[in-house]
Amino acid sequence: MDSSNVLELNLGVGNNGGGQVGQSVRPRCPAPFLLKTYDLLEESGNGGKIVSWNGDGSGFIVWSPAEFSDLTLPRFFKHNNFSSFIRQLNTYGFKKISSKRWEFKHEKFQRGCRDMLVEITRKKCEPSVFPSYLKSSSEENAITSNNSMEENNNNSHQLLMEENKNLKKERLELQMQIAEFKSLEMKLLECLSQVMDNHQNKSRGQC
């Protein structure tokens, strides 16, 4: 049954279209970028000379990047830059599957399967500095709040409040660290400029 619960949770934790918090989730529509890219292939107004599905419809090929940029892109998007198009493909997890030509694939992007586009999501930009942190805490959340309600409602509520409290405490500590860093930075810069001034005026250096 409730895959819907899981989905709902994921929504709460991660981002998603709309940003509504407690809404019933679901069959939201695919990202505009995906629809446009799909439609642009179906259109094939040029007999597939510029861009087309590949042989088995498991991907697509941009045969002529120049014409694609000049003629096709601006009809579907607000730009005519091939690289911006590529950037979007990467954002949605498409892979370039040939070094010889501009052929791209995504497991959920196939000819005849427009409905499957909804399965494709943007890659979340998880900053590389502390990726594990977020991950683990998201998981925690998913676990604690996905039980059958009623009984566990109160319990998970308590856990959330607890976690919340800890997060705030942690935030304060981080903010104080940052304040110290700022002060340190200022001192260092001051010191540096002083040294350089002294330096310039002649020889004699201390900090």
Place this chain on the structure above:
Amino acid sequence: MDSSNVLELNLGVGNNGGGQVGQSVRPRCPAPFLLKTYDLLEESGNGGKIVSWNGDGSGFIVWSPAEFSDLTLPRFFKHNNFSSFIRQLNTYGFKKISSKRWEFKHEKFQRGCRDMLVEITRKKCEPSVFPSYLKSSSEENAITSNNSMEENNNNSHQLLMEENKNLKKERLELQMQIAEFKSLEMKLLECLSQVMDNHQNKSRGQC
């Protein structure tokens, strides 16, 4: 030389583009949006019938939103939506100063002062050490979550999860700020020791 060294350093540390996380330095060129809006006013190709500076050049007035949207916007931006234009104005801190007409002001946006545009920064991305928005939303949540249970149980749960999510996001941002500060500190110390070495060896200094 002088402060240019310092600037260089700060820029090296973070994202210089729009300048934020480590802040302390100003981007050298104004945001494209500001330049376009300024230029669009200078142009005044229509005799100021559609849009123009106000009397003393301390702000500007969109006299005809419809024509402005249809004719002016698409020549400078990738859209023709008045509301998107307004959204940008708000992002950069402009104020609507009349309920009767579309007149906007920003302290640093004045006729004849194109150079002053660099002083204008986007609102959203300056994570100050103690972000105020955060405080207020936390407080709100705290208040709203101790109402009578039952009905509000689910609601407050959602709010808690939302707050939780935000806190985690914030934590990540703070951690990234700290990482940048650490890197900056290292560079500064390196630079400092280099300068002092040079200094000691004789006269002839650069960093």
Place this chain on the structure above:
DNA sequence: GGGAATATTCCC
């Protein structure tokens, strides 16, 4: 008016 998602650009 502004938060937040997606789109586009810029840059490594």
Place this chain on the structure above:
DNA sequence: GGGAATATTCCC
């Protein structure tokens, strides 16, 4: 290829 800033859209 992808991080991150700005731009545009969507929604409250």
